Amino acid sequence: MELSGDIQNPDDLDATFAALADPTRRAILARLALGEASVMDLAEPFAMTQPAISKHLKVLERAGLISRGQDAQRRPRRLQAAPLRSASQWLERYREFWEKQFRRLDALLVDLRKNDLRKNDLRKNDLQKNDLQKSDLQKNDLQANQARTKRSRRKQRNKSVQRFKKT
């Protein structure tokens, strides 16, 4: 079964997309892109029975993506690229739509990362200032403690001096 490849009506495209929406079928097509192969050859890499592979092959045939060779015994399958080209044109439009948006998002993310770095630098500066302030405070605390200790010792001494004076 060969497809002319010229006309792709919407129903054909449906069949093409349905055919492509399965990873096993995509793998079969990839294998056939390297050259024709028999059902046995195609079944080999999959943990699948031949009937299961044949089901997939029927879907691909109906979509016009593969054809059968004339060899009565082996009936090798061949890849038919034309429907894929049409399908990929459609997909390409859709892809371009998304990719345009993502490129804009790339540019926005560059800006967001720059702002992020700036914020981080500011935060680092603040943290460093905080650390300096902390150590300043600690020094102050230490000095305050020392001063307090000196004062209380002085008080005690004065008290004892006064007592001494009284007597």
Place this chain on the structure above:
Amino acid sequence: MKNNQTFHIAAHGDREIQVTRVFDAPRRLVFEAYTRPELIKKWLLGPDGWSMPICEVDLRPGGKYRYVWKSDSDGQEMGMGGIYREVSPPERIVVTEIFDEAWYPGEAVDTIVLTEQHGETTLTQTILYNSRETRDAVLKSPMQTGMAASYNRLEKFLPSLVQEAKSA
């Protein structure tokens, strides 16, 4: 900034479209770009020549969002909105989507997953449509040429696109 970002888009299963893309940024920032209105307006604009005059987001389960785009050239507007089902910053959002002028039938459910590795974020976005036909119609839609493709217009457009494919 890398020029060749990994980008995949494909039909997935019966009813889904899956988009994957890697961004050169931590996912916290990608999540913000996806959810803060002042940031969304800067990139979620479709083709060139459109602005986003309305962008409202109530980011919580059950919260609503509303986007309205406007064409610079002819003032044509296109609106879309939906409800958040799950919000798990910075890794996951599940949200519904319906266009005002429905150019595909039913509601779509959009699942956005962000994973981060070595400072790079991988986005996996899966859009689930109500049927295979709807999903396929979305893939075939002329999004490139104008976002306001109502279902009626899509049907009129298809013959000319078939002609294009024929001559390609």
